[in-house]
Amino acid sequence: MSREPDVLFDVLGPRGRQRTRIATVVVVLVLAALLWLALRQFAVNGQLDGAKWQPFTSPPILRFLLVGLGGTLQATVVSALLAFPLGAALALLRLARSAPLRWPAAAYVELFRALPVLLLIYVFLLVLPQLGVRLPLFWQLVIPIVMSGSASAAEIFRAGVLSLERGQSEAGYSLGLSYWQTMRLIVLPQVLRQLLPVLVSQLITLLKETTLGYVVSFPELLHNGQTLGEYTQTLIQAYLVVALVFVLTNAGLSQLAVGIDRRLGTRGRRAPGSAGSASGQQRPGLQVRLDA
Amino acid sequence: MLLRMRGVSKSFGQHRALDRVDLDLARGEVVVVLGPSGSGKSTLCRCINRLETVDAGSIELDGEPLPQEGKDLARLRSQVGMVFQSFNLFAHMSALDNVTLGPIKVRRLGREQAQRRAMDLLERVGVADQARKYPAQLSGGQQQRVAIARALAMDPKLMLFDEPTSALDPEMINEVLAVMVELAASGMTMLVVTHEMGFARKAAHRVVFMDAGRVVEEATPQAFFTAARTERAQDFLAKILTH
């Protein structure tokens, strides 16, 4: 299977390659110097002492961090499982023909896209209890994240649907499929495939938003790391460990997306966007066979 | 009459794309629509299965006025096959799945039965050996033939073709036209927008010439191509003949 050529950059000539090599060396040197400075600063202040890192080798403390990671992942997964389908549904409602469907969806999206998650959390934490509604910690965190995340996802899905060639849905309608069937069977599968990278970064955003769990004292990774750092007086080390776990988790998610994309790679490519083909100028006979 | 259009008008903003169009198609009739770019040929096709709404006039299929919405509209569309200039095969499905989708989801046919029938249809249009391939792996001519099979799978009463060969490289045009000629010979009612005069002569019972949203002239292919009555049609023919 051959890939489409990288259209962003021309292939470099000899002078370009020379310049790239020099730039690479300079950047590596600068990064190394910065790292060395940082480590020296840590060492001077005794932050690299074995004793400061000792706690992070003890099983009970690791277990406590793992519980935090578990909380983070659980909140992220539940948020994503609710926010993405809800976002897709909102996008389709907002694109529907009938105004009574369109308006509420548009209002919801515009409202919750504008409000910070923290503010929504405060509503669930401080305002609702006064009205006699008190939710479990987990939901005090997850519901605000879902409200805001579904609004963002809705806009992503809507843009994706609009970018798909209109002929795809028209072909669906002309077979006698309903609007919802056309969206579910024809439009969304193609849009999802195309949006995969964006949805992964959206997932990472959700994951990071779960760190707002400290506001409601939900035991997620950052919250547990902080508690631990304060308890063992190794706040810096705790934050570094937590940061490393976040980075690894997110790298894992990105890798997952690459894997999915590759598995789908041998399947059909999505239809071209509406821009090029509405005029019928396209020559499909020439653009095919990349996969063959 | 299978299709009966009376006084159909359609505007886009200030622009009149269709202007009081009357058109009838008898069962089994094959009609070719000709006309300069922008004369409303695509709009005509799209109004018949209501991909565009009309502003005035009436369209009846098999004696029934076109439903406006909902299940009835979907049922109407399932009885009218549409073949697009740019094929519009579902890009994420194999050729076979493109053809079985309608029968399974709209007609509620069992998968196995739908697939058997789909294979027969793909055989009929000559691409049975490509059934498992995705649209991006097929040539334009193969894609268009799969698109025709997809429309036929719904057992339509009427087939609409909107310039089915104008996005194709010359060497692929004939393979698609051959399928359409065979379809016409089998008795299918067809409304075909095309500038392929060979097809019109061989398969059409009637030629309809449109200009500026109006039906300006109707005649047999023979009469139209040898002695068009209106000046506009003569101009138009002179232009496409010099190509």
Ligand SMILES: Nc1ncnc2c1ncn2[C@@H]1O[C@H](COP(=O)(O)OP(=O)(O)OP(=O)(O)O)[C@@H](O)[C@H]1O
């Ligand atoms: N969705 C639309 N919005 C606005 N104007 C439109 C739309 N669709 C068609 N038109 C206009 O209506 C007129 C008729 O268009 P139509 O596509 O039916 O012409 P056509 O005869 O099929 O032309 P061609 O041979 O170029 O395909 C044109 O002037 C076109 O610009």
Ligand SMILES: [Mg+2]
């Ligand atoms: Mg047209």
